[in-house]
Amino acid sequence: MAARPKTAQKTSSKTAAIKIAEIQPAKGKLGVMIPGMGAVATTFVAGVEAVRKRLASPFGSLTQMGTIRLGKRTDGRSPKVKEFLPLAALDDLVFTGWDPFDDDMYTAARKAGVLERELLDQVKPFLSSIKPRPAVFDRNYVKKLDGHHVKKGKNKMELAEQLRADIQDFKKNSGAARLITIWCGSTEIFLQPTGAHQSLKAFEKAMQTNDEAIAPSMIYAYASLMEGVPFANGAPNLTVDLPVMHELSRKNEAPICGKDFKTGQTLMKTILAPGFKARLLGLNGWFSTNILGNRDGEVLDDPGSFKTKEESKLSVLEHILQPDLYPDLYGKMSHVVRINYYPPRGDNKEGWDNIDIFGWLGYPMQIKVDFLCRDSILAAPIVLDLILFLDLAKRTSELNGIGIQEWLSFYFKSPMTAPGLYPEHDLFIQLMKLKNTLRHLKGEELITHLGLEYYD
Numbered sequence: 252m253a254a255r256p257k258t259a260q261k262t263s264s265k266t267a268a269i270k271i272a273e274i275q276p277a278k279g280k281l282g283v284m285i286p287g288m289g290a291v292a293t294t295f296v297a298g299v300e301a302v303r304k305r306l307a308s309p310f311g312s313l314t315q316m317g318t319i320r321l322g323k324r325t326d327g328r329s330p331k332v333k334e335f336l337p338l339a340a341l342d343d344l345v346f347t348g349w350d351p352f353d354d355d356m357y358t359a360a361r362k363a364g365v366l367e368r369e370l371l372d373q374v375k376p377f378l379s380s381i382k383p384r385p386a387v388f389d390r391n392y393v394k395k396l397d398g399h400h401v402k403k404g405k406n407k408m409e410l411a412e413q414l415r416a417d418i419q420d421f422k423k424n425s426g427a428a429r430l431i432t433i434w435c436g437s438t439e440i441f442l443q444p445t446g447a448h449q450s451l452k453a454f455e456k457a458m459q460t461n462d463e464a465i466a467p468s469m470i471y472a473y474a475s476l477m478e479g480v481p482f483a484n485g486a487p488n489l490t491v492d493l494p495v496m497h498e499l500s501r502k503n504e505a506p507i508c509g510k511d512f513k514t515g516q517t518l519m520k521t522i523l524a525p526g527f528k529a530r531l532l533g534l535n536g537w538f539s540t541n542i543l544g545n546r547d548g549e550v551l552d553d554p555g556s557f558k559t560k561e562e563s564k565l566s567v568l569e570h571i572l573q574p575d576l577y578p579d580l581y582g583k584m585s586h587v588v589r590i591n592y593y594p595p596r597g598d599n600k601e602g603w604d605n606i607d608i609f610g611w612l613g614y615p616m617q618i619k620v621d622f623l624c625r626d627s628i629l630a631a632p633i634v635l636d637l638i639l640f641l642d643l644a645k646r647t648s649e650l651n652g653i654g655i656q657e658w659l660s661f662y663f664k665s666p667m668t669a670p671g672l673y674p675e676h677d678l679f680i681q682l683m684k685l686k687n688t689l690r691h692l693k694g695e696e697l698i699t700h701l702g703l704e705y706y707d
């Protein structure tokens with residue numbers, strides 16, 4: 252079990268003693284390891300390099316552009332998040348990854364077709380230098396892909412050992428002082444936790460016997476956590492959302508978070524639904540459909556992978572609207588989600604929502620949303636923020652031994668929580684939780700928006 256947080260004390264005129272977490276400085280390079288070097292990963296890495304070269308701006312990133320209000324509204328203190336906390340600098344990021352296709356990051360980015368060639372060519376030498384390591388990959392878990400750049404081993408434990416050797420090799424050869432892993436790999440088939448996932452002992456035994464309950468993404472998670480490396484999960488797979496991973500994360504002080512980046516349609520849902528509930532508008536139904544034509548869309552065309560995604564997308568409304576508390580408003584809503592693979596669209600997904608609401612005296616109304624979004628453009632800043640915040644958590648005494656970083660729920664469709672706790676999906680509560688966590692770490696007053704003191 253991890254040691255309890257060490258804290259320093261700061262005194263202020265108002266509060267007797269405020270605890271400030273011990274945060275190690277962000278010294279040296281931060282090594283970013285990405286299983287899955289497809290559309291999201293390449294858009295993220297190319298974007299970081301473009302920002303470093305002053306070719307573009309990191310729109311959408313809270314760590315790069317966001318501010319945080321401190322103290323009273325009248326204090327006028329709103330530093331940038333990255334100036335308030337010791338986050339790693341973009342110049343200090345170095346990258347590696349794994350993929351069952353052996354395209355370097357420039358080639359993979361060209362194939363993904365998200366960023367224009369003109370921009371990609373300006374960062375080509377850098378992107379071409381990042382080549383994927385052979386993946387731990389098994390077609391049984393992602394039926395639509397058939398890559399051959401894969402590791403071989405007599406059992407899953409051997410594959411995990413090969414990944415651990417990759418991690419050690421990257422650390423040594425890149426000179427990284429610290430590491431982070433973020434899963435940007437394909438969505439795997441739907442799996443449920445079994446006995447194999449309940450403890451480290453059971454999990455290791457299951458790896459040795461090639462138990463089918465152990466998916467490739469879990470092998471990456473195990474290898475990272477065994478190396479003390481934090482792990483974020485951008486897909487809806489279970490991966491680190493398992494008792495064994497919670498245990499390992501706490502034991503090795505390697506923070507974890509997931510699941511499934513909150514972009515596109517679900518982002519819209521978690522913006523709109525809290526508004527309906529706040530104004531006590533009822534909901535008869537919410538029909539969501541998507542067309543997308545990238546590799547992610549192709550993978551999700553398989554019913555097994557779609558089921559994993561569907562579960563992640565469906566849970567959102569239920570948790571925000573709380574039909575058990577508001578049976579008259581939300582007790583009978585019908586929530587349907589469809590994803591159709593339609594190649595001409597590439598990464599430029601179109602998400603339609605038809606929302607049937609009702610108001611005063613039960614009178615019905617309709618809202619139609621047509622979001623012509625760019626999936627990976629929405630996901631890339633999330634990847635950046637998660638990496639920088641997980642690295643912060645690893646360096647912070649109060650966070651590194653707690654396992655799941657629920658304060659990062661803001662970024663996920665299906666946020667991980669302590670067992671027995673329901674997830675918070677409302678984007679605005681999630682943001683408040685994130686910013687209050689940052690304030691808390693620095694011994695600043697939490698913001699409750701009570702505001703009565705202005706009328707004393």
Ligand SMILES: NC(=O)c1ccc[n+]([C@@H]2O[C@H](COP(=O)([O-])OP(=O)(O)OC[C@H]3O[C@@H](n4cnc5c(N)ncnc54)[C@H](O)[C@@H]3O)[C@@H](O)[C@H]2O)c1
Pocket residue numbers: 286287288289290291292349350351352363386387388389393396398434435436437438439467468485486487511512513514515545546547550625626627629630
């Ligand atoms: N783009 C978004 O807005 C968004 C939002 C939420 C979640 N996601 C999830 O993020 C993931 C990546 O999305 P994408 O659009 O980049 O997909 P993509 O298909 O372009 O890239 C995924 C990559 O993962 C690789 N891969 C598959 N299995 C692997 C394994 N075992 N080890 C290493 N690599 C493996 C594939 O070869 C592919 O290159 C998907 O799971 C997707 O569902 C994306």
